[in-house]
Amino acid sequence: MPDGNAKKPSRIQKRNRRVILDAALEVFSSYGYRGSTLDQIAAEAGLSKPNILYYFDGKEAIHVTLLSRLMQTWLDPLVAMDPLGDPREEILAYVQRKLDMARDLPRESRLFAGEILMGAPRMMPHLQTDLRSLFDEKCALIQHWIDAGRLPDLDPQHLIFSIWSTTQHYADFDVQVRVLQPDDPDPHARASLHLRAMFGRMLTL
Amino acid sequence: MPDGNAKKPSRIQKRNRRVILDAALEVFSSYGYRGSTLDQIAAEAGLSKPNILYYFDGKEAIHVTLLSRLMQTWLDPLVAMDPLGDPREEILAYVQRKLDMARDLPRESRLFAGEILMGAPRMMPHLQTDLRSLFDEKCALIQHWIDAGRLPDLDPQHLIFSIWSTTQHYADFDVQVRVLQPDDPDPHARASLHLRAMFGRMLTL
DNA sequence: TAGAATTTTTACCATTTGGTAAAGTCACGA
DNA sequence: TCGTGACTTTACCAAATGGTAAAAATTCTA
Numbered sequence: 028m029p030d031g032n033a034k035k036p037s038r039i040q041k042r043n044r045r046v047i048l049d050a051a052l053e054v055f056s057s058y059g060y061r062g063s064t065l066d067q068i069a070a071e072a073g074l075s076k077p078n079i080l081y082y083f084d085g086k087e088a089i090h091v092t093l094l095s096r097l098m099q100t101w102l103d104p105l106v107a108m109d110p111l112g113d114p115r116e117e118i119l120a121y122v123q124r125k126l127d128m129a130r131d132l133p134r135e136s137r138l139f140a141g142e143i144l145m146g147a148p149r150m151m152p153h154l155q156t157d158l159r160s161l162f163d164e165k166c167a168l169i170q171h172w173i174d175a176g177r178l179p180d181l182d183p184q185h186l187i188f189s190i191w192s193t194t195q196h197y198a199d200f201d202v203q204v205r206v207l208q209p210d211d212p213d214p215h216a217r218a219s220l221h222l223r224a225m226f227g228r229m230l231t232l
Numbered sequence: 233m234p235d236g237n238a239k240k241p242s243r244i245q246k247r248n249r250r251v252i253l254d255a256a257l258e259v260f261s262s263y264g265y266r267g268s269t270l271d272q273i274a275a276e277a278g279l280s281k282p283n284i285l286y287y288f289d290g291k292e293a294i295h296v297t298l299l300s301r302l303m304q305t306w307l308d309p310l311v312a313m314d315p316l317g318d319p320r321e322e323i324l325a326y327v328q329r330k331l332d333m334a335r336d337l338p339r340e341s342r343l344f345a346g347e348i349l350m351g352a353p354r355m356m357p358h359l360q361t362d363l364r365s366l367f368d369e370k371c372a373l374i375q376h377w378i379d380a381g382r383l384p385d386l387d388p389q390h391l392i393f394s395i396w397s398t399t400q401h402y403a404d405f406d407v408q409v410r411v412l413q414p415d416d417p418d419p420h421a422r423a424s425l426h427l428r429a430m431f432g433r434m435l436t437l
Numbered sequence: 438t439a440g441a442a443t444t445t446t447t448a449c450c451a452t453t454t455g456g457t458a459a460a461g462t463c464a465c466g467a
Numbered sequence: 468t469c470g471t472g473a474c475t476t477t478a479c480c481a482a483a484t485g486g487t488a489a490a491a492a493t494t495c496t497a
Binding site for chain 3: 037039040043074075077078081
Binding site for chain 4: 037039065066076085
């Protein structure tokens with residue numbers, strides 16, 4: 028019974044768990060939770076369905092595992108915002124990191140978006156704890172910068188919302204972006220310039 | 233056989249079709265296409281499942297009907313951007329209209345977001361025609377304003393993307409916003425001020 | 438290498454779900 | 468008010484899907 032909490036995951040266990048989670052990420056991010064089937068995940072992973080269920084307690088357990096691991100990755104760029112750095116450059120660097128994530132981890136972005144869009148049925152606890160405390164902390168930091176006259180007067184919470192939405196847009200609404208810019212060889216580069224210009228202006232005293 | 237293309241929809245037909253579409257919007261926007269069942273829609277509409285299928289050819293037909301009608305509503309605020317108005321005020325007014333839509337039509341916004349997130353399997357034709365031509369037209373308009381020196385040099389396409397993403401964020405990621413701002417009595421008002429400030433700065437020469 | 442433990446497959450099962458056939462019920466014009 | 472067409476319900480069905488039991492195969496260890 029290797030699922031749940033095994034003490035010493037064997038080599039095979041480690042490999043297959045990773046393979047399953049990767050396949051599940053691919054499938055869940057493409058079709059959503061309800062739109063994905065264990066058969067699809069099994070096919071993508073190159074394993075049989077009962078074999079999948081040997082490693083995870085069920086479809087929901089796979090999804091929950093993915094979301095839990097995702098949360099860490101998701102918060103890292105915000106964690107890296109340094110109170111000791113230059114306010115403007117710290118925030119602009121955060122925008123850039125977020126945009127890079129949308130390009131490099133589109134599946135993770137869409138998985139997250141789908142979960143939130145559905146009302147976060149499985150992620151709510153994580154939001155209320157991890158995300159919430161980090162969000163409050165960084166909002167306070169930005170407010171502190173504002174009070175010290177190092178940033179113009181702005182709304183820290185909605186600034187972060189705008190950073191999230193504009194960057195994740197390029198992953199979550201990827202199809203739409205591609206339909207409207209079919210010939211752009213490097214949409215990411217132009218997006219980066221645009222966002223740097225926009226937030227750069229906003230953060231200038 | 234009232235589905236498809238009836239000539240003269242009776243009073244009952246009109247009422248029930250409307251009731252069904254409204255129920256389907258509620259259900260689809262909450263659980264996604266695959267996550268929604270005809271039984272749910274039937275229950276929400278107060279009708280039996282076979283009765284639903286008397287008015288629509290099937291689950292997919294309901295979804296397609298909703299998406300088709302939605303596209304019009306969705307494009308209206310952009311259509312209203314007037315080439316003869318003041319560039320800055322026209323764009324800022326568009327931002328405001330979009331934000332109002334996120335507040336007043338959150339179900340429509342989430343339905344649209346879910347469809348795009350899943351790769352627009354049913355909406356792709358509409359995107360490639362209606363949306364595409366309007367997008368190109370308004371990008372050209374903005375570029376024209378820039379060339380005339382009436383707007384600062386910016387990227388019209390990505391400006392529109394940023395307007396879409398920041399405004400729809402308040403509908404699509406509503407749960408997240410509420411988790412992070414549990415005490416805000418009027419999040420919409422603050423969002424409006426924030427977006428006006430942000431895009432206002434961006435559009436200032 | 439023998440035996441134990443782990444991993445994988447085969448053969449199922451119960452439920453859900455989109456959809457249909459056909460019988461009944463209702464509304465309305467002649 | 469009567470008959471015809473529009474509407475609704477009842478009773479189903481086939482396929483898909485999450486999940487299980489147990490046998491078979493493989494790997495690890497003493």
